[in-house]
Amino acid sequence: MGRVLVVDPSIAGASGDMLVAALLDLVGDQGVGVLKSLGEAVKRCCSWVEDLRVAVEDVTKHGFRAKRLKVELRERGGHRHGGEILRAVECASQKLGLSERGRGIALAAIRLLLEAEASIHGSSAEEVHLHEAGSADTVIDVVGSAALVERIGDLEDVYVLPVAVGGGRVRIEHGLVPAPAPATLELLRRGGLYTVGGPVEKELATPTGVALIVAMGAKPVKFLPPMRPLAVGYGAGAMDLPGVPNVLRVIVGEGDPGLGEESVVILETDVDDVTGEVLGHVIGRAMDAGALDISVIPSHRKKGRPGYLVRVLVRPGDEAAIARLLVEELGTLGVRVVPVKRFVVPERSFVETRLSIGGREFAVRVKVSRDSQGRIVAVKPEYSDLERVSREANVPLRLVAQEVMRRVELEEP
The missing domain is CATH 3.10.20.300 (mk0293 like domain)
Structure with missing residues (x-):
């Protein structure tokens, strides 16, 4: 029975410092040495850093006890280019002695972040001029999160609940843009993550936070997966939000014993003017086209007419072709598409x-x-x-x- 990690940014989004703080809260005493080593490694690997202090404090956010990461940082010059930040992450990962798994998370996160910024600004990942992400702060968040995930131990899976992205307008170097910011939205797209607007008109999800979640290989889910929770950590953000605890939650648990999990798509349409022969023909054609299962359920339609609900279970990627088949064969004017998760005997x-x-x-x-x-x-x-x-x-x-x-x-x- 393997352990799983669930990242829950559905409360107030996710940022790099919130993730580091939540993981520190989760691993407890195992994380004490990480902070000290992290600060020393980042200071040595970021030549532009003049002074750096990294600490963690206990705070309360709307009644929630949480850890908050405190970084006191003085840097020379302006923001850095992508190549500088990438090399700093590589250097700090090496000095911390991260395993192959930990280095993989850190490097994947920073590359995702740089590629997203570059795609937005029409530059290369090496040359992109970073603004908000062009600081040693980013190196701390990326390498610190990877080091703390290592402290959790072996994980069978990582899941992420829908990301609260906030709302309203966000001021970035290039002016006002709607939340989520363009780089954040690009990373959400690349990771295939679910999002939810609100609950406040603020920027709640940052590019670094989302890049780290995607780099961990988190599977997007809408609800908590079946598990037995073992430990919970809360990481606080800097802002105090009106009516909302500004926290990110992480949970380690024992996964459900014995069942596998997969994504499927349900196609549904209602008909009241087709014969049994046509329905039988459609069942055969849908199964030949790759449908996993199909059912025809008697129903009561408008004006008292008897009808049928045709429900087809398909693999993701097959829904368009089989929906087209239903339209052509049944003459229906629309097909509902419902992505779902199912548990299966593996x-x-x-x-x-x-x-x-x-x-x-x-x-x-x-x-x-x-x-x-x-x-x-x-x-x-x-x-x-x-x-x-x-x-x-x-x-x-x-x-x-x-x-x-x-x-x-x-x-x-």
Whole structure:
């Protein structure tokens, strides 16, 4: 049963310093040495830094106890180019002795950040002139977060809830822009993350915070995944927001034992003017086109007419083609598209069992489904084999099925 990490920016967004503080709160005493080493490494790797102090303090945000990262920083000159920040992150990661996993998170985050800024400003990642992100602050946030994720230990998965992006206008170097800022929006797009506007007219999600979440390989989810929470950390932002605790929450938990998880898409349409023959034809065509499953459900339509709800389950990426098939074959004027998550038994395989009926030997395939712990959760004989044995041996199908199940129980551990 593996451990999972959930990043929850649905309360008040995410920034780099909030993530560092939340992870510090999560790992507790394990993070004490990280701060001291982090400050020393960043000071040595950022040649433009004249003075740097990194500390953490306990604060309260609208009744929530949280950690807040405090950085006292004095730098020479203006903001840096992308290449300088990248080399500083590489240097600090090395001096902190980060593992391959930790270095991978740090370098992926800074590269994502630079690429997003470059794509917005029409420059290269090496030459892009950074403004808000062009400070040793960014190096602290990126390398600190990677180092603290290491302290959590092995993780089976990382998840992220919808990111609160705030609202209103944000003032950046190039003027006023709507929240989220362009670089933040580009990173949200690249990571495929869910977003939610509000809850206040402020910038709540920053490019560094989102880049770190994406670099951790976080899977976007709308709700907490099934797990048993083990530890929770809260990281506070600098602002005091009206009516909202300005905190980012991170949770470590034990993942759900035994079930796999995958994304699928449900297609739905209502019809009241097609025949059973047409519906049967559509079922066949949809399955041939790659549908995972299809159901036709009787319904009561407008003006008292009987009708059907046609529901098709498809893999992400197949929805457009199969929706088009439904429109063409059924004459419907619209198809609803609903992305969903489902839990599945991760291991399914066929075994062959042999049985003797009337002096004759028959082979029957049996589908055995197991959870991730190897436990059998379902056993089902293949219908076509049961039907063949029933016909050839002249024995009722239900008796053949019972005999197969008896043999499987004897054979399977």
